[in-house]
Amino acid sequence: MTNRVLERTTKTARVELKTSDEAKDTIRQAAAAYGLDLSSFILSAAIERAEMVLERQRRRELSEAGWTRLNEVLNSHSAPTPALVSLMRGKSKNERNTTRERRREH
Incomplete structure (x- = not known):
C-alpha cells in the first residue's frame, strides 16, 4: 500500500x-x-x-482472559440499561442526559 x-x-x-x-x-x-x-x-x-x-x-487484541470475559458479557441475558435503550432508539447523548436530569427532578 x-x-x-x-x-x-x-x-x-x-x-x-x-x-x-x-x-x-x-x-x-x-x-x-x-x-x-x-x-x-x-x-x-x-x-x-x-x-x-x-x-x-x-485493531484491538484481547488476552485469553479478556476474550473469555467478552464472551461472558455478550452471552449474558441481562436487561438493557436505560442508556442502551436510548442509544438504540437513536437518541443523542444530549437527549439522554436531558431525560436523565428529568428523572432526577421527579
Missing part, C-alpha cells in the same frame, strides 16, 4: 525536518541501497510506519 500512496498522488504538500549530518548520511546511504532518492525513502518509511500505527489503533 505504501508504494501505491507514493505513486498515485500528486505531490503538493511540503514536509521539512532538521537532523544531524550523521543521521542524514545514514538515511541517504539506505535510500541509495533501495534505489530511492532521499525524499522518497523518508516518505516511504514514514507512510509505512503511519499505516502500521493506524492499523494497530483500529
Whole structure:
C-alpha cells in the first residue's frame, strides 16, 4: 500500500525536518541501497510506519482472559440499561442526559 500512496498522488504538500549530518548520511546511504532518492525513502518509511500505527489503533487484541470475559458479557441475558435503550432508539447523548436530569427532578 505504501508504494501505491507514493505513486498515485500528486505531490503538493511540503514536509521539512532538521537532523544531524550523521543521521542524514545514514538515511541517504539506505535510500541509495533501495534505489530511492532521499525524499522518497523518508516518505516511504514514514507512510509505512503511519499505516502500521493506524492499523494497530483500529485493531484491538484481547488476552485469553479478556476474550473469555467478552464472551461472558455478550452471552449474558441481562436487561438493557436505560442508556442502551436510548442509544438504540437513536437518541443523542444530549437527549439522554436531558431525560436523565428529568428523572432526577421527579
